[in-house]
Amino acid sequence: MKAVLFISFALLKKRKKQTMVTLLGVAISVSAFVVMSSIMFGFQKYFIQQVIDIEAHITIRPKEELAEDRLIRKFDNRSLIKVYGNRPKEKDRILGWKEIIRRLEQNPHILAVAPHLESKGVLKYGAKEKPVSIIGIEPSLEVRASVIERFLENKNLKALDTNRDSVIIGKVVARDLGLQEIYRKVVLSLPNGEIKMVKVVDFLNSGITNIDATRVYMPLKTLQALLGKVEEVNVLIVKIKDVNQAEAVAKALKKEIRYEVESWQRAYVNFLKLFKVQNLITYIIVLVIITVSAFGIFNIIMMTVMEKRKEIAILMAMGFTSKDITLIFLFTGLVTSILGGILGFLIAFGLLEYLSAIELDIEGLLRSKGFILDRSYTYYLLGFFLTLFFSLLASFYPAYRASKLDPVEIFKSL
Amino acid sequence: MLLRLENIEKWVGKEYILKKVSLKIERGDFVAIVGPSGSGKSSLLYIMGLLDKPTSGNIYYHNKVIDFSNKDWICKFRNETIGFVFQFHYLIPELNVLENVMAPQIKRGFSIKEAEDRSILLLERLGLKGKERRQIFEISGGEMQRVAIARALANDPEILLCDEPTGNLDSKNTHMVMEIFREINQRGTTIIMVTHDLNLAKGTKRIIEMLDGEIKTSFYLERVD
Numbered sequence: 001m002k003a004v005l006f007i008s009f010a011l012l013k014k015r016k017k018q019t020m021v022t023l024l025g026v027a028i029s030v031s032a033f034v035v036m037s038s039i040m041f042g043f044q045k046y047f048i049q050q051v052i053d054i055e056a057h058i059t060i061r062p063k064e065e066l067a068e069d070r071l072i073r074k075f076d077n078r079s080l081i082k083v084y085g086n087r088p089k090e091k092d093r094i095l096g097w098k099e100i101i102r103r104l105e106q107n108p109h110i111l112a113v114a115p116h117l118e119s120k121g122v123l124k125y126g127a128k129e130k131p132v133s134i135i136g137i138e139p140s141l142e143v144r145a146s147v148i149e150r151f152l153e154n155k156n157l158k159a160l161d162t163n164r165d166s167v168i169i170g171k172v173v174a175r176d177l178g179l180q181e182i183y184r185k186v187v188l189s190l191p192n193g194e195i196k197m198v199k200v201v202d203f204l205n206s207g208i209t210n211i212d213a214t215r216v217y218m219p220l221k222t223l224q225a226l227l228g229k230v231e232e233v234n235v236l237i238v239k240i241k242d243v244n245q246a247e248a249v250a251k252a253l254k255k256e257i258r259y260e261v262e263s264w265q266r267a268y269v270n271f272l273k274l275f276k277v278q279n280l281i282t283y284i285i286v287l288v289i290i291t292v293s294a295f296g297i298f299n300i301i302m303m304t305v306m307e308k309r310k311e312i313a314i315l316m317a318m319g320f321t322s323k324d325i326t327l328i329f330l331f332t333g334l335v336t337s338i339l340g341g342i343l344g345f346l347i348a349f350g351l352l353e354y355l356s357a358i359e360l361d362i363e364g365l366l367r368s369k370g371f372i373l374d375r376s377y378t379y380y381l382l383g384f385f386l387t388l389f390f391s392l393l394a395s396f397y398p399a400y401r402a403s404k405l406d407p408v409e410i411f412k413s414l
Numbered sequence: 415m416l417l418r419l420e421n422i423e424k425w426v427g428k429e430y431i432l433k434k435v436s437l438k439i440e441r442g443d444f445v446a447i448v449g450p451s452g453s454g455k456s457s458l459l460y461i462m463g464l465l466d467k468p469t470s471g472n473i474y475y476h477n478k479v480i481d482f483s484n485k486d487w488i489c490k491f492r493n494e495t496i497g498f499v500f501q502f503h504y505l506i507p508e509l510n511v512l513e514n515v516m517a518p519q520i521k522r523g524f525s526i527k528e529a530e531d532r533s534i535l536l537l538e539r540l541g542l543k544g545k546e547r548r549q550i551f552e553i554s555g556g557e558m559q560r561v562a563i564a565r566a567l568a569n570d571p572e573i574l575l576c577d578e579p580t581g582n583l584d585s586k587n588t589h590m591v592m593e594i595f596r597e598i599n600q601r602g603t604t605i606i607m608v609t610h611d612l613n614l615a616k617g618t619k620r621i622i623e624m625l626d627g628e629i630k631t632s633f634y635l636e637r638v639d
Contacts, residue, residue: 003521006513007506014508314504317465318518318565319493321486408466411500411577412456 026340333395
């Protein structure tokens, strides 16, 4: 092995240009993998974390009734005209919700349950109007079942308890209405025609545009009174011990409760599917980069093997075995990959530092002041081992070819 | 007896290269194999050096038949027992003069320090003192061939196989190389040299003449100094 290392290091040292090109190829692959993973997963993990924190781990709501079931009249296909009309929903509330909460809180997987009354509405401030989703909450129960307070700019959740006519509105709602500070009054219109002047006591800034652009929280009792639904709730939110078990716990609850039980994974299934596609695309791109770099390694080692035929022949004449010859070229590939990997780490680290320092107003699915990065070391390791695997794979064929050269044929041809 | 060939044949397709060659080489021999191009001299040399496998026949080293299927043993044997010198030096340009001589010794298992010390002594013996750290492209053709000889002698081989070793050298360097060979041979190393130069052959102890893959004549020279 000593002799193999002796020759390999000499090849690496003296063929600096080729070594550097290969090394850079590997470094670019590793850094591309780390940076792209960091950006992608940073965004996705942040989104999921915010969703888990602000939304329920499990939601319990009345079952959706199919529109077909609620048709007042149906005509057969021979009729000239069809008249459709929806009966009012009969089951848009959770009956016996207090008892359900009491029962659920005895479940060992469940940490807390909070009631919601959800409705649509329109918020008006000055001349500006904004359609919103209103959620009536019981602040003392809400803090146990979600971490909404973390996202409140002024941590003023208790104000909903002390002031019955107060609301917390999403940051984007406030921005769209032109509301820059709290304690301003806005007009809330509800679908039943009720109009109420309410005071904004805090802003909700979750970072998720979809939530911040629609969400309004107000005291449960106030909303119940405004909608004429005294003591009624239509959603229960459940916080569980292990968020990853939400789907399993939801399935178990479905058997106990006659309402619709939905885990956060199911509620955000479209996003999660989108993320999967996004990850697939990212990894295809990264894989292409790694493959190109692996081809670079393949080309350079293959060229070295072709150029060094007579040196390989003389090494064989000296007593080097075919295995030694294979190892010499595999080792050059391995060393280049390791050095390239280390260089890739440095490039990736530098790039991530740079990206994290950039100030950008990003507004899409998420709102942020810059790139949301996941700086986990696992991407470094994964990128390194993936590139190492491809590089060794790329080195293997030329190394194998070198070991199969016939020294006599080479000597006779020269 | 150091080496014995018994009915060695080499065929490439339907064409024969060597036909029923039998030969004995004694320890301390200095043999020149002569013959026209295509007579099978180099092929015979490669088979004697275990670089090539005969189509049929046996090779004996120290009266032990060589088993060509044991490739690792063959490589080890070649590393420890046989040295090669070719018409072209075939030095590894990525290694300097000293490192080229060290390579076979490191393969044999010598430590870097041991290999370095032995190589320095060997290079000094071959008149290359002070040129140990030179790159290959920094030395002359004659010096390159002497480095190649030093590399071939690095593991104190019992037999040195040379394929037209002076074919690429001027007369002065040719003379120098032949002097080195004679000195090595006097120290006990067996040398087999393929050459087409009869004058060089006359400087050896024994001449084997080949024609069309067969040994035509084989005789010892009597030196009249």
